[in-house]
Amino acid sequence: MLILALDTALEACSVALHDLEADRTLVRLQERMARGHAEALIPMVERALDEAEVAISDVDAFAVTVGPGSFTGLRVGISAARGFGLATGKPVIGIPTLTVLAAPLLAQDDRVPVAAAIDARHGNVYLQMIGAAGRVLVTPRATSVKDAARSIANGPVRLVGSGARLLTEVWPSGERLPVEIQIETMPDPVWLARLAGVADPARSEPKPLYLRDADAKPQTAQRIARR
Incomplete structure (x- = not known):
């Protein structure tokens, strides 16, 4: 095929x-x-x-x-x-996209979950965590960097993606640090x-998975009303 x-x-x-x-x-x-x-x-x-x-x-x-x-x-x-x-x-x-980022690490060893994170800007990330046998532990979501770190810092985890470094910067105090970090973009x-x-x-339809609204939005405040 x-x-x-x-x-x-x-x-x-x-x-x-x-x-x-x-x-x-x-x-x-x-x-x-x-x-x-x-x-x-x-x-x-x-x-x-x-x-x-x-x-x-x-x-x-x-x-x-x-x-x-x-x-x-x-x-x-x-x-x-x-x-x-x-x-x-x-x-x-x-x-x-998050699944593709996580796949190489999971193929190497799926005993330690992989959290894929993409920098969504403005203090936010797109996040998904996958464990053994492809089990989704954290569903794809757009969330703040701090909330993302808290949601995955309850055990051994590996990080991958452009948002990985952001997560380590706000990692909860006292929690075990990530086992591995790959800043793969x-x-x-x-x-x-x-x-x-x-x-x-x-x-697996080819439909966009946006997770949040676009940053650029129509300006409506000064829109002239039609007669």
Whole structure:
């Protein structure tokens, strides 16, 4: 099963072509960028297909990170994945960004839970904690850094993501410090493909998982009333 994975949720644009049965990555491309995902994604997909010497019709399924993340970035990746799925008639599978960040650490050892945290700015983080056998211990949420730290500091834990350092700065006094900290800010598209390969497409729709409202909101205070 050949999966094309797309990630534009955070400050990177990433593409991977992964053969699930052989657990072999044909191509993995990743570039850090704060903006410009819309312009970069399709050329990156074309490059990946060329390097792997496969056609888009050879892909069996498409995977995409659905958030949390940049509102604009999420729309870029999800729209592209949906477009590919519509054009080829192949399934499109959405995987939460926090789950992708946690996956490599859980694959190494799932005996110690992993808390994935993304800096949501203004003293907040997006948070999820996963334990043994993929059991969700803290559901995906947007919360203050202090509340996030308190919710996961009740036992051994590993931290990953751009919000990991923020959590350690407000770690509750007297609680055991995290066993491991990885300030990884880019979801791995290969792990995105692997997770999509074992996900149920019917329960993993490519719909945005925003967790909170956008920072930019319409200005209504001075709106002129229509007559």
